[in-house]
Amino acid sequence: MGDIEVHEEATHPAWDDWVATVPGGHHLQTSGWGHVKADGGWRATRIVVRNGGRIIGGCQLLARSLPLVGGIAYVPRGPLLVSRDPAVLDAVLDALRDHARRKRILLLKVQPPVDRRDLPELLESRGLVASGLHTAPVASVVVDVGVAPDEDALFRALHATTRRRIRQARRGGVTVRTGTGDDLSILQDSIEATARRQGFAPYSAEYYRRLWAAFGDSGHARLLIAEHEGTPLSAALLIAFGDRVLYKIGGWRGVEGSPPGANELVHWTGISWARTAGYRYYDFEGIPLDVARAALAGNRAVRHGVAFFKLGFGGEPVIYPGTYDLLPDGLVGRGLRFVLPRAERWRGVVHRVSGRRSAPVEARRPGLRTLVGGIPGLRRPGTAA
Template identity: 35%
Template sequence: MDVQEVEAQTWMAFLEGHPEAHVLQTAPWGDLKAGFGWRARRWLLIEHGEHRAGLQVLIRPLPLGLSILYVPKGPVGDWQRPEAFHALLTTLDRLAQETHAVWLRIEPDVMEGELQLDLTAFGFRPAPPIQPRRTILVSLEGEEEAILQAMHPKTRYNIRLAERKGVKVREARPEELPLFYQLLQRTAARDRFAIHTFDYYRAAYERFVPHLARLWLAFYEEEPIAALMAFAWGERTWYFYGASGDRHREKMPTYALQWTAIRWAKARGCRWYDLWGIPDEDPEVLEAQFATRRDGLWGVYRFKRGFGGRVVRWAGAFDRVYFPPLYRLVRRLGFA
C-alpha cells in the first residue's frame, strides 16, 4: 500500500471511475479555490497496482507561516477501511508538518449513519461543517413527467405558470456574467446573505462551463429577471447559486430555472439533483415551522421543499488538531 502525490490530470482520470464523487473534489474546484487564497494538492492510494482511494486537500495560508488543511467532501473511493484511511492520514500529517498546519478538517461525503470509521479513534473531533449539513436530494429516475408528479402541486403549477407568463430561459453567454452578478447582488441585499466577488464567479464559470456546469438566465420581454448556476459530476448535479431581481417575481422565473436545471441534469445522466442546503433541523421541525420561519435557510426551504425529493443529513465535519492553543485562537478570530 502506497500513497503518491499526483497532478490534476491523473486525479481527474481517477475520478472518472468514481461517479459518486463530489464536485468539490474535482481538480477544477481546487483550481478555482487556488485563485482565492488556497492551494490544492492531490494524493492517490495505490494497492496491488490499483488506485483504490484518494483525496484533494486545500491549504489555506495563515499569518506567521501557519496554515489550515481542508478536505471538502472527501476522501474518494475505498477509504473507509482503517488501513486505507491510516495511510492517507499519515500523508496528511506529513503535509501538516510541512505547512505548519494548525489543524486538518475533513468533511466526508457520507450520509449520517453511514460513516463506518470512528474518526475519534484517529484523533479527530466533531467540528462545525463548512458545507451545508442537511439538504434535499431530488431523484431523477423515470420520465420527466414522473419527476414533475413527485413535486408539490403548487410547484408544478408555478413551473407551468412561468411558461404561460412568457418567461424564457436560456444559457448565459460569457459577456452576460455581469447580469448574473447584478441579480446576485440584489438577492444578497434583499435576503441578507454574503456572496463572493465578481471575479470568483467569473473564475467558476471559466473553469466549469460548459463541461461541468451551466449558467442560465431567465428573461421577461428581454429583461433579465433571475439566474441559476448548477454544477455536475458523475451521478449528481448541485444547485449552488441562484439569484432573482425585484421585478416580475410573480411570474415565477426561479421555478422555470430549476426545472431547466433538473432537465439538464437528467439529460446528462445524473441520478440526483442536490438542492444544496436547508435548515439543519429534523424533518418534523422543518414541516412544522417552514410556513412561519424566514431566518437563515428557512426562506429557501419553503421554495426547495416543493420540488419533492428526500431530506438527507451528512456525517458532518471533523478536525484533527495539531496546535490546540492556536486552534482555539484562530477559530475565535473567525478563520474557520
C-alpha cells in the first residue's frame, strides 16, 4: 500500500505540515517534539506512507538504547491515517516491525490518536498487546469552546465555585498577561513551588527552553501568567495544535496573602482565547481514569484534587485510546508478555536504569512515570496529568 519512507533527520517540515492538518494530528507527532525529547536521549524517526507522492499515513516514534537491554521506543498519539482503510494501518505496522528488528528495539509502545477509537481493536487483531502503562493520558476533561454561541454562554457553563473564584481574582486585582520566552523562569518557578508542595521532581530549565524553541517560536505555544501588583502568582503553558488548545504544564507559586482564584483565571483566559482564536477544544490533558469513568456514568461526586478543579470548567470527561505493545517474536516476546504487567513493582530500579534526572511534573501524586528505559510521561490508569 503506497511507498514507505523512513526519515531520521532532526526536522521534517513536510511531515509537520501534514500532522497539523490530518485528523487526530497532535504536537507529540511533530519533529518539534522530537527536539524536546532529544535532551533526554530520545531519537526521533518518522515512518511515512505515500500514495502518488501524497502522505496518507505514518507515525513518529521516539527511541533510545539501553545498556544490556537494547532499544525501546514509543509512538505517542499515532499512527496518523487519512482514512479508515486498514491497509494503510497494516503498511505502517509492517514498517514499524521492520524498523524495530533492524534497530534491535526490544519494546515498542503505540498509543493511538485521540479520535481513533476504532484502532484498539485493529491493533489487537494484528498482534499488539494492550498495556496498562501509557505514553499519554487516557482520560481528560475537554471543553468544546466552538459550540458556545458566545463567551457568556461559556462562562455560565462553569461550575458555581469556579465562577466565584474567577470573580474573586478579578476583584482582587489579579490580571493575566501573555508571556514570552523571557518569562520561562516564571513558569519554572511556579512549577517548582508546586513540586515542593506536592512532592514531585520538576523538569530542568532546559526542558522548558526546548519546549519554547519547538512550539513558542512557531506560534503553537502560549504562556499565560497571572499577576497581582506585579508579582507572578501562577503560570500555564498551552500548546495550540490542530483543532485544540492543550494545557501542557503549569504551576502556582502560593504567594502568601495573594487573592484567590489565580489558577482559575489563567485557565478561563486560555479558554476564552481558544474560542476567539478559532479552536474547537480546550483540553485539560489528563484526569484519573476512574474519575472519568465515574463522571461519564453520571457520578461527579469527586470534591477535591486536580480532577475536581478541571471538571469545574464545564467540560466533558473523555476517555482516549490506551497503549498497545508491539513485542518481538519468539521467547523474548513471550517473556515480555509476562514481565511487563509486573513492571510497577520495579519503580525504583526503573528510574535508575532510565538515567532520568527528574520525574515529570504532569502527575499529581507519585506513580510509575517510566517503563524500562524511562519512557517520559508513562502513566498507569488513574494518574492525573
